[in-house]
Amino acid sequence: MNNDEAPPHEQNKMVSPPTTTSLSLPNDILLSFLSRVSRLYYPTFSLVSKSFRSLIASPELYQTRSFLHRTESCLYVCLRSLTDSNLRWFTLCRVPDRKLTNFSGPINDAPSSRVSFLDCRVLDGKIYVAGGCEDCDSLNCIEVFDPNTQSWESVASHGRCERLAYKSVGIEGKFHLLGGASHVAYNYREGRWDSMGTEMDMGRAWVSYCVIKNILLYYHERDREFKWYDYKGRFWRKLMGLERLVKFLCYSRVNLADYGGKMAVLWDTFVPGSGSKNKMIWCAEVSLGSHEVYDICGEIEWFDVVLRVSKSYELVHVIAATV
Incomplete structure (x- = not known):
């Protein structure tokens, strides 16, 4: 053995572990990074640290997203409890599947949201x-x-x-x-x-209406059909193509919103077999296109149950915002 070399067990003692330095990125770099990520992942990023959570809730992030043309259309849904009149706000999350996510956690545990x-x-x-x-x-x-x-x-x-x-x-x-x-x-x-x-x-x-690309649409509760207004003829026309969707019950509360140039439709029904104790909140996304006969026709891209709640909750507002 070379005299200059130490035994293996002594070498381990002599080698010091590399030192690591905790580096915090400047806020402007973090804002640039977060603005390029879809808002669908923001709830996850908000759990990383307080600084991330603060940046995600800051107006500077929206300004950066607007400057970089990375804004998205987000759907917000407001439910009200008939037992305590509390308002609870949800947002439609598409990852990993389409579900309504409460701002404050599970609906049974979350306090009323301070959103207006x-x-x-x-x-x-x-x-x-x-x-x-x-x-x-x-x-x-x-x-x-x-x-x-x-x-x-x-x-x-x-x-x-x-x-x-x-x-x-x-x-x-x-x-x-x-x-x-x-x-x-x-x-x-x-x-x-x-x-x-x-x-x-x-x-x-x-009750339920929205304007999409200068087209005025609404759901007529009595006729149980969607209509759009023909400005040239100055009369209402039935929006065709939604026959598979229009199976709302008489008690269903239907809300419409312009969701990034498409029509978002939300309604509620009782869960079958629950004895009218629980409700399902449904959501559909409908695109509008031209038609040779009907001029404007709707195409259902998807629809599904996005939330289950007790019967005491009802739909109050559906809002789409570009953020």
Whole structure:
């Protein structure tokens, strides 16, 4: 043995393990990384550390995703318990399968979610909000918010209280009010109100509706069918292609949303054999296409049960947002 070499058992003692340094990446690098990852994986990343969880909930992440053109359409669903009036918000997760995931954990354990939304329409980069005025004789029940100036302004009314309007939609660059005595639309380019007649108005039948690529669609509970509005003929047409889907029961609550250019349909039914004790929340994704005969036809891409809850829960809101 060479005198300069130590025995094997002494060599192990002499060799020191390599030192490791805990390196934390700057937030801007983490934001750039997270913005390139689908939001479907954010719940998992939020478990990595507090810093990850903080970045995922930060407005800077949305700004980075917008700058890199990596935004996605996300579907949010609100359920309300009839026993305690609590609101619980869910998001549709597609990995590993399509299920509604509660923001705070299992529905039986999660407290009511502190989430709210503003029922408004965005036109020309500005946010239009109708209703909410205390004075029913006021002619300024509509307000518009300009994100550039961070200021609110009143929009001169057409002469009746907007609290009587049950729904508002943005179609072809106009702010439409539906459900009152007549259908009117605000033309913001010319600063005037236009009367649209009564053909489009459905009164209190407006429960489930959405606008997709300037196409107004809604589900008529009495007729149990989907309809779309023909602007040229000024009448409603049945949306064909959904016969396999339309098997809703009379008690089913149906909600629609523009889900990234497709129509998301959510409804509830009782679980068979449960004695009406439990409900199933269903979701369907429908694409719209042109048809030689029907002009517009729906195509069901998928539909399935996405959540099971007790009978005390009901659908309240379905919202799709680009984030």
